[in-house]
Amino acid sequence: MNGVRLGKITRATTGSRLRVLELCSGCGGMSLGLQSAGLELLGHVEQDEPAAATYALNFSAPPGISAESWRKARDMEKCGPEELAVELGISNVAEGFDVLAAGLPCQAFARIGRSKLRSVTGDEDAYRNDPRAKLYRRFLEYVEAVQPIAMVIENVPDILNFGGHNIPEEICETLDVMGYTCSYTLLNAAFYGVPQMRERLFLVAYDKALGLTPTFPSPSHSAELPSGYEAARTVALKYIPEIGAHFIPIPVAVDGLPSAVSVEAALGDLPAINEHWRDPVTMRRRKVQDQIDYRANRDLSAYAELMRKWERFTTEGSTDGHVVRLTPRDFPIFRRMAAGDDYPRALRIAEEMFTAALERMSQRPDPESVSWLAARKSFVPPYDPGKFPNKWWKLDPKAPSRTLTAHLGKDSYSHIHWDSDQQRMISVREAARLQSFPDGFRFAGAMNAAFRQIGNAVPPLLAKAVGEHLRGEIVSAATSRMKLDRARRRAA
Structure with a gap:
């Protein structure tokens, strides 16, 4: 059992806020949602300078971190976890964060991005060699260093069918070996109070010691998806394995919910x-x-x-x-x-x-x-x-x-x-x-x-819904585990 992660699970039962490190944070859409859900933002990595500047404009640097370091644009390929910890004034990167989040660059996975790259290079399969498509492997290196008890990844649905390869399934299989339980699904922002038909994949992983399989928030609004979205779903879901998949059925709106925001x-x-x-x-x-x-x-x-x-x-x-x-x-x-x-x-x-x-x-x-x-x-x-x-x-x-x-x-x-x-x-x-x-x-x-x-950006209201659901599941599971451990000790 991983002692560092076990300590973080114990911390989750004390009322302390879950501490977040976000990779490829952009201007802060996911961070804003997670912050509004009650999580604490302690670090982020974003290579685009205007986006990093926007992030610093809207989120205060944690105590002990200089404004210059908080605003700095960083490339996650070049900036490793240990280097990041030093710049953020964290003595031990494995002890500094509870949640690792990432809105990995979607251009290499999105079909519109593939078309653009093909028009420039003339190569039908050029998107396969786009370096942005390999950043999920760098994400897994961060997982190894940070040892989070929970993870959230957001991307376009086409990441499920990247030249016939289901990348979220590969990520989940790797995280299984690393001691995590994983789930992924598709969420449409319109069902969560966002005035936009925006379909995105979300992957959530929890430390196995929590003893639960991640689920996803139920819709707060009802919406009717245009036919094009239904067709895109069919294409994206084509490579879900029939056996052993980590995919969870897409949450469905129940009757009586308010209509999507116009x-x-x-x-x-x-x-x-x-x-x-x-x-x-x-x-x-x-x-x-x-x-x-x-x-x-x-x-x-x-x-x-x-x-x-x-x-x-x-x-x-x-x-x-x-x-x-x-x-x-x-x-x-x-x-x-x-x-x-x-x-x-x-x-x-x-x-x-x-x-x-x-x-x-x-x-x-x-x-x-x-x-x-x-x-x-x-x-x-x-x-x-x-x-x-x-x-x-x-x-x-x-x-x-x-x-x-x-x-x-x-x-x-x-x-x-x-x-x-x-x-x-x-x-x-x-x-x-x-x-x-x-x-x-x-x-x-x-x-x-x-x-x-x-x-x-990730729509903040959608990220908030995911964050609130994640926090509720973690705190409930961690508290149940703590009570069970106490009962076992008393019985012994």
Whole structure:
């Protein structure tokens, strides 16, 4: 029996908070959820400098750790557990943390990431050699050094089918040998109060001495998954072993739960933004950190109230993040799109606008001439609707949003605001709301960096649900074990 881990199990019965080390923490979505679930953040590793800066902005350094060390960006491949412990002022890395969490980079596993890599390299199987796909092995090295009593891993569902290989199953088999009991499943954020259809794999592991198999939180909301999500689940679950799998059936919402939070409920109280087309100079000068007042005389949804009053992140009267992209060619298209319209419909609208513009010309240019092509370019986007059907999408205010991605950092057309009068894509703060970051959560860096951080993050409300469930299971099992040990000693 591992004495270090046994000491941590005993500590869990004393009311002390479970201490967390998170790898690939990003800007802190999972950390925020775990902190809100009652866990203590004592260390994190993140190599992206803006994300690491955001983390430090929002989470105070533990006692004895300098602000510089807490803010420092670190590559988990280059920064080993012992080196990290020294930098964080922890004398023994095996005794410093109870929970090891990780939102391992998903780009190598996600099918959209595989397609992008294939287009760059021309190699159908290039994703297999992406070094980010091997970071889970580095995670296991951290497990050996840290000796946690619990672990949480989050990733995209496609990690279940990485070229026909089920990586979570491999991780679980390795952790079995290391003395842990493991489970994994798929959770959709919309079922846990997040206004977004975001499907993710979660893997949880406990020290075998706790005597329990990990389970997952029951949904707090009901939602109807679009057909595309059901199809993606089928593909992802194709390589679950028929015998001996560590997979647990996906939790199902029971009757009577509140409906999933809609986009309108999530964003309706945030400021209207029109400067991008009324006064572009003002928008160019605006920074992510600039504050703007909330809309006046708006009834707050329960979700909006939560975002304003989240403990440690309360806001009063205003919030930041009201920056959007300046793409004037497309604003009239956004205005004419209906809620739920995608790129093929946007392209037809643009073609209609171009045709109408030609009819207004006193001298029409010859088709395919230089002047004709120039005129067309000023109205019509260049993307092939066959290859990019989901490149544009106008939010449906009555339903949860589609999945936010890191690609928001380069192109936010996948989430166009439903209000045609505003004729724009979503702002940084709106993206943060859709990901369940509270309004007092600040983002370091400029607009692109903020969008990327948000799209990469674990939704805090989903992480909170997982964290509360994990903490409850650990404390209950540890307490039961302690009582049993005491009874055995008395009997002896």
